[in-house]
Amino acid sequence: MAEAEKKTRGSVADKKLRTKFKGKSRRKCRFCGSAKGLIRKYDLYMCRRCFREVGEGIGFRKY
Ligand SMILES: [Zn+2]
Numbered sequence: 444m445a446e447a448e449k450k451t452r453g454s455v456a457d458k459k460l461r462t463k464f465k466g467k468s469r470r471k472c473r474f475c476g477s478a479k480g481l482i483r484k485y486d487l488y489m490c491r492r493c494f495r496e497v498g499e500g501i502g503f504r505k506y
Pocket residue numbers: 472473474475476477489490491492493494
């Protein structure tokens with residue numbers, strides 16, 4: 444009877460810190476989360492949809 448010995452490597456604590464996506468450069472609308480039609484002008488970081496709704500509330504008026 445052959446005894447199969449499996450040498451298990453010592454569990455090395457090699458935990459890498461997960462880099463969360465939430466950082467400085469998030470290219471998503473901060474309201475709905477979509478990245479379509481994102482407006483980065485003036486550090487708005489919101490899509491066109493939300494811009495129409497929220498834009499008026501923060502001082503942006505339609506021309
Ligand atoms: Zn949006």
